[in-house]
Amino acid sequence: MSSENMTLKLKIWRQKDSFEAGKMVDYTITGVSPDMSFLEMIDVLNDDLIRKGDDPVAFDHDCREGICGMCSMFINGEAHGPNRGVTTCQLHMRSFNDGDTIYIEPWRSQGFPVIKDLMVDRGAFDRIIQAGGFISVNTSGRTLDANAIPIAKEDADTAFDAATCIGCGACVATCPNSSAMLFVGAKVSQFALLPQGHPERKERVVNMVKQMDEEGFGNCSNIGACEVQCPKNISIEVIARMNREYFGALVKPEN
Amino acid sequence: MKLDARIPEGPLDQKWTRYKNSVRLVNPANKRNIDVIIVGTGLAGASAAASLAEMGYRVKAFCFQDSPRRAHSIAAQGGINAAKNYMNDGDSVYRLFYDTIKGGDYRSREANVHRLAEVSTNIIDQCVAQGVPFARDYGGLLDNRSFGGTQVSRTFYAKGQTGQQLLLGAYSAMSRQIGKGNVKLYNRHEMLDLVIVNGKARGIIARNLVTGELERHSAHAVVLCTGGYGNVFFLSTNAMGSNVTAGWRAHRRGAFFANPCFTQIHPTCIPVSGDHQSKLTLMSESLRNDGRIWVPKFKEDAEAIRAKKLKPTDLPEDRRDYYLERRYPAFGNLVPRDVASRAAKERCDAGFGVNATGEAVYLDFSAAIMRYGRTEATVRGIHNASEDQIRELGEKLVEAKYGNLFQMYEQIVAENPYKTPMMIYPAVHYTMGGIWVDYELMTTIPGCYACGEANFSDHGANRLGASALMQGLADGYFVLPYTIGNYLADEIRTGAISTDTPEFAQAETAVRQRLEALLSANGSNPVDYYHRKLGKIMWDKCGMGRNAEGLKQAIQEIKALRAEFDKGIKVPGSMKGMNPELEKAARVQDFLELGELMCIDALTREESCGGHFREEFQTEDGEALRMDDTYNFVSSWKFTGDASNPALHKEALIYENIKVSQRSYK
Ligand SMILES: Cc1cc2nc3c(=O)[nH]c(=O)nc-3n(C[C@H](O)[C@H](O)[C@H](O)COP(=O)(O)OP(=O)(O)OC[C@H]3O[C@@H](n4cnc5c(N)ncnc54)[C@H](O)[C@@H]3O)c2cc1C
Ligand code: SF4
Ligand code: FES
Numbered sequence: 001m002s003s004e005n006m007t008l009k010l011k012i013w014r015q016k017d018s019f020e021a022g023k024m025v026d027y028t029i030t031g032v033s034p035d036m037s038f039l040e041m042i043d044v045l046n047d048d049l050i051r052k053g054d055d056p057v058a059f060d061h062d063c064r065e066g067i068c069g070m071c072s073m074f075i076n077g078e079a080h081g082p083n084r085g086v087t088t089c090q091l092h093m094r095s096f097n098d099g100d101t102i103y104i105e106p107w108r109s110q111g112f113p114v115i116k117d118l119m120v121d122r123g124a125f126d127r128i129i130q131a132g133g134f135i136s137v138n139t140s141g142r143t144l145d146a147n148a149i150p151i152a153k154e155d156a157d158t159a160f161d162a163a164t165c166i167g168c169g170a171c172v173a174t175c176p177n178s179s180a181m182l183f184v185g186a187k188v189s190q191f192a193l194l195p196q197g198h199p200e201r202k203e204r205v206v207n208m209v210k211q212m213d214e215e216g217f218g219n220c221s222n223i224g225a226c227e228v229q230c231p232k233n234i235s236i237e238v239i240a241r242m243n244r245e246y247f248g249a250l251v252k253p254e255n
Numbered sequence: 256m257k258l259d260a261r262i263p264e265g266p267l268d269q270k271w272t273r274y275k276n277s278v279r280l281v282n283p284a285n286k287r288n289i290d291v292i293i294v295g296t297g298l299a300g301a302s303a304a305a306s307l308a309e310m311g312y313r314v315k316a317f318c319f320q321d322s323p324r325r326a327h328s329i330a331a332q333g334g335i336n337a338a339k340n341y342m343n344d345g346d347s348v349y350r351l352f353y354d355t356i357k358g359g360d361y362r363s364r365e366a367n368v369h370r371l372a373e374v375s376t377n378i379i380d381q382c383v384a385q386g387v388p389f390a391r392d393y394g395g396l397l398d399n400r401s402f403g404g405t406q407v408s409r410t411f412y413a414k415g416q417t418g419q420q421l422l423l424g425a426y427s428a429m430s431r432q433i434g435k436g437n438v439k440l441y442n443r444h445e446m447l448d449l450v451i452v453n454g455k456a457r458g459i460i461a462r463n464l465v466t467g468e469l470e471r472h473s474a475h476a477v478v479l480c481t482g483g484y485g486n487v488f489f490l491s492t493n494a495m496g497s498n499v500t501a502g503w504r505a506h507r508r509g510a511f512f513a514n515p516c517f518t519q520i521h522p523t524c525i526p527v528s529g530d531h532q533s534k535l536t537l538m539s540e541s542l543r544n545d546g547r548i549w550v551p552k553f554k555e556d557a558e559a560i561r562a563k564k565l566k567p568t569d570l571p572e573d574r575r576d577y578y579l580e581r582r583y584p585a586f587g588n589l590v591p592r593d594v595a596s597r598a599a600k601e602r603c604d605a606g607f608g609v610n611a612t613g614e615a616v617y618l619d620f621s622a623a624i625m626r627y628g629r630t631e632a633t634v635r636g637i638h639n640a641s642e643d644q645i646r647e648l649g650e651k652l653v654e655a656k657y658g659n660l661f662q663m664y665e666q667i668v669a670e671n672p673y674k675t676p677m678m679i680y681p682a683v684h685y686t687m688g689g690i691w692v693d694y695e696l697m698t699t700i701p702g703c704y705a706c707g708e709a710n711f712s713d714h715g716a717n718r719l720g721a722s723a724l725m726q727g728l729a730d731g732y733f734v735l736p737y738t739i740g741n742y743l744a745d746e747i748r749t750g751a752i753s754t755d756t757p758e759f760a761q762a763e764t765a766v767r768q769r770l771e772a773l774l775s776a777n778g779s780n781p782v783d784y785y786h787r788k789l790g791k792i793m794w795d796k797c798g799m800g801r802n803a804e805g806l807k808q809a810i811q812e813i814k815a816l817r818a819e820f821d822k823g824i825k826v827p828g829s830m831k832g833m834n835p836e837l838e839k840a841a842r843v844q845d846f847l848e849l850g851e852l853m854c855i856d857a858l859t860r861e862e863s864c865g866g867h868f869r870e871e872f873q874t875e876d877g878e879a880l881r882m883d884d885t886y887n888f889v890s891s892w893k894f895t896g897d898a899s900n901p902a903l904h905k906e907a908l909i910y911e912n913i914k915v916s917q918r919s920y921k
Contacts, residue, residue: 017832035528037667043533043783050781050827050836058833060321062494064534065663067419068325090666115465116833123442126322130434134427135386139306139732141377143384147341150395160388160413163420167324196386 006032006093009101010045012057018113018121024103034094038081039064039071041093059118064089066231069166072173073118074105079170079229087168087231107173110216111180124215125167125183132207133187135196149195159193162186164232171226171234177218182226184212185238192245202249209246258511258891258906261693262366267912268348271370274694275737279744286311288750289743290474292459294446294501296323296429298422298724299707300480302731305428308437310736312743315472316429316438317461319445319496319838324426327482327494328727331418332539332660334400334410335724337375342399346407348372353913355722358404358591359687359715360865360881361915362514362889364908366694367712374733375725379411381732385424389413400544402720404591404920410721415539415660421724425731444470445838447766449477449505449703452758456505456703460759460766464838467831469763471754475746476702476739479505480731483686483708485518487846487853488798489790491683492524492537498842499849502690502709510698511891511904513691513711515849516857519718519866520799521684522548522595525667526615535682536667538618539660540720543588545623545653546677548595550607550616552576557607567609567617567676578602586920593717593866593879594920596681600799601877603680610678619676624649681799685723687714687866688856691891691906695738696730699893702742706730711889716865770830773840778823782839785820789813789843789850797854802870806858813851814899820847848898855892855901862886883915 007030015022029045036044039061046056062070071088075081081091096102104118112120137143163186171182188205191197197204220239227236263270281289289312293304296318304316318326338351352372356363379397383389389411390398399408413420432438441461448460450471458473484499485491506512523538551557552574559565578598580587590598599616602608609615628649632640640648650673654661664672689711696704696712707727714722796809820843828834863872863879864886872880889906 033529033531036531037533040531040533044531047781047783050825051779053827055827056836058835062320062325062496063327063330064495065330065536066666067416068320068327068329068494069322070320070325085662086666090663092666092669094669119833121465122321126324126430126433126440126442129324129427130430132434134431135384136431137381137384137428138309139302139381139428139736141374141381141733143380146339146379146383146389147396151391152395153391153393156388156391156395159386160390160420163388163413163423164416166329166419167322190388191386194386194388196384 004033006034006096006098008032008096008099011101011103012117013105014057014117015114017116022114032093034092036093037064037089038073038075038091038093039089057118058116061089066090067166069168072107072120072168072170074107074173076103079107079173080231084228085231085233087166107169109172109178111172111178112169122167122169124217125169125180127215128180128184128208128211129187131211132204135191136200151194155193159190162189162193162234162238165234166232168231170229170231172217174225174229175218176223176225177221179220179226180212180215180217181220181239181242182230182234182236184208185242186234188242188245189238192241201245205242205245206249258691258904259693260364260906261695262364263694267365267369270366271373278737278741281740281743281747283311285747287313289313289746290315290752291739292317292472292474292477293480294459294478295326295480295482295707295709296426297326297328297480297482297707298418298425298727299709299731300326300478301422301425301429302728303478303480303706303735304438305425305432306732306736307739308432314432314438315441315474317441317444317446319443319464321443323429323440323442324423326422327497328418328422328724330494331421331724332415332537333402333541334412334417334721335378335421336402336409336719336721337379337411337725338372338409339376339379341397342408344407346409350407351375351409354405355713355719356715356913357918358717358719360717360879360918361715361883361887361910362864362908363713363715365910365912370734371713371726371729374729377733378725378728382421382424385428387413387420387424389420400541401589402540403543403589403595404586404719410541412541415541415657418724421728425728446501447504447841448762449508449700450759450762451508451700452756455701457752458754458759460762465833467829467834469766471759471763473752473754473759475743475749475752476704478704478706478735479690479709480706481709483689484846484849485683485686487789487850488683488793489786490527490532490535490794492521492535495534498845500842500845502705503845503849505690505698505700505703507894509700509894510703511691511893512688512852513889513891514688514716514856515853515892516797516860516867517687517716517865518683519592519685519687520596520681521592522599522681523618523679524682524684525664526610526678526680527612536663537682537684538664538677538679540592542618542657542660545656546588546618546620547577547622548579548588548616548618549575549577550602550609554606557609560609561611561613576607583920590920591717591719593868596799597868599681615678615680617676618679620653620672621676624653624673627652683794685718687711687716687718691889695741696735697738697742704735704739706735716867770837770841773824773826773837773844774829776822776824776826778825780823780825782824782826782836782843785816785824786843786846788816789847792816793850793853797857800868800870801857803858806854809854810851810858813847813854817847820844851898852892852901856890859903860886860890881917
């Protein structure tokens, strides 16, 4: 049970920029309330560091409600910390106990270089989407009526579940191979499940996978850690679907 | 200067069509020589960037987040309106137009709102074509729900993640253009000034947030899609980075700021839990479809609940006050946001609040759970279902509809909202006010446009739920692509715009000096210290209820706080490299000026309308009292060089199609 007023030991990765080497630095923080979010705890630490003339800890965050995908901390060896189905910003201090030591590190992957402290560059994800994560339809406003093609509820729901990926990169950070397949599989699955996505489905998966490989992400060896630590509970089935789409696309059609 | 909204001639329902048929076009070869800067990649910015690039313009898109997909629009929950009338419940373009004008308490432009209602249907078609997975019914067709201030179901949704799905749709359309080289993306870049050359917007000064360098970017037009300024209150449902800087810097360069005091306080947010609080979390309005709002009928019960001696679930029905259903029987829990928020404040001020701070009311799903459960039991042919079975079935259905919201609530409050009612309280959520734009979405600076929440255009004094997403996408996909051509048609011979000019140099120097001053103040308090103070002044004196005396005090307090900030601020680090504190400091500096303008605006508007409730102006039963004879105008403020002395310009609102009347939801 966490007490009203906790004292914690923090071991935080500090790295000035992408050129210099980083190291773990120790901090002690007092007066932590269990109702605080994890990021609010870091806010308190930073307030203290600034007042003391030290450099505050840089970290990514924006919505603070689990949807923008900015926050990205590796806490005690787990992406987004000990709880399941939540992001770092949704983690509350009631999940910790007075006197705990907490290790806080950035996502580590060749595909995600560190910018500063806990901030990494996830531009690789954007480039994968740019390579094919879309349906090629111009914004004419002259498309079919939205109800012209009914879509079975089950397909629509499964597509939606895949589409809830927030692009946070926890799957990559968690995977011993730094594989980005949960992220890519989620996007491929969303479009593969919807009729609108079918015309381009072959190029799409081939182009996205090609970009994924070029960004230096590793291969999936079915460990399944990504699925466990994904804050949106994206199922590893999306990787199987992506593989089916991919191998289907490589088979040349008969002519 | 006379404000001319440039509304096209002709009958209301033909204005837009006629405009489109006669507006000047830019031919494809010429478009390739025209640059457009789009600041912001939320719904408005991403949709505008994708559309303009598809048309052939060369687009540069900016956002301060690490990816365009993380713009604040991603957090929108409940849904997006469109006059599709798929439910066959009598909806129409006219009705959506009418509801929006009425919901805005008759303080918006008829022509703009009608256009919005017209294009609303195209948005849904477009999004479905892009693969946005909206909720569907068992027949595979699109499902709808209702939102406040309407009596039809016209809200399309994707569980509680509608904004996410719509933004990912616009982001993927934009990504496709980035891949083709038609959009150049500048992520982790922040616009810090607008550059004006010969009276026209010609570019921006942006800081590369990774390297810290200041960069000059030129274009033939600049479009601000930079979102709302609710964070002037420190605590709001907006993302932490949401800010007014782009708009405020344009304002200081000549763009008028309209109706700054029109702020939306959303009735259903998770209450404040302590001093450490950094932001507030919305519980979507869609929950009011199924949740009933109440407080105890008797003070002794409220006290017992606050002291945790009584559980809400143990309070019998006849000791509860469903005050919205009582006061507004026609709309009940679905009254507009301003009305619902004030009613909650009224009950809590009167001593009926239900949490430790006394600032919370209940949002209760137990009736809906049982109702859904019973229907489901019947559907499944379970005739003698037990209470527990019914509840379980009902909880499953409620989970399917609102699962992520319930989970979010449980994470934050550590209570299970399926078993005990949610606690909610109003919080700052949206800003109707913004940069003044004409019918073409152009600001008072030629060549500078504003779209989405950043402009003031369509929501009057109060926005109806699910209408911001509609407006953002309407502006970006379907309005700006036409209207910007009317201006750019004159730019086809201009050629590339050099950044090597005195105007760019002057703007860059001004930005550098401003940031250096912040860094060298070397006082003793971090930015948040001042931001919290500003937020408290704004919430107490320019929040849900305002009065002349309080506003005058607020103005003095903000001035004093500005002076304190300049001397007392402590910003670590330097201009070089990643420095989040420096980013925040520059944003808060702008909020400190905007806050004063909001109070001046609220003080000047001697009436109550929508979200602007002046306590001196209310009806006998406590409803907002509008003064149509004297205040039927848009307050548009010009920056004069002195933040404390802005100049007011009025744009008269002319209602030719709607009869202006007292808003009633009884
Ligand atoms: C919690 C929540 C739930 C909501 N739910 C709904 C809903 O269900 N339905 C509905 O209709 N509306 C809803 N809204 C309102 C709606 O989400 C917003 O009004 C809308 O998304 C704003 O979109 P936008 O494109 O104008 O701006 P934003 O999405 O806020 O985007 C702003 C963009 O500007 C960029 N930017 C800002 N300043 C700068 C700068 N100086 N330099 C560079 N880039 C800059 C940002 O990086 C970002 O890309 C909700 C709002 C909140 C807070
Ligand atoms: S799949 Fe899950 S862990 Fe990976 S980026 Fe998406 S939300 Fe994050
Ligand atoms: S800050 Fe947006 S998901 Fe955590």
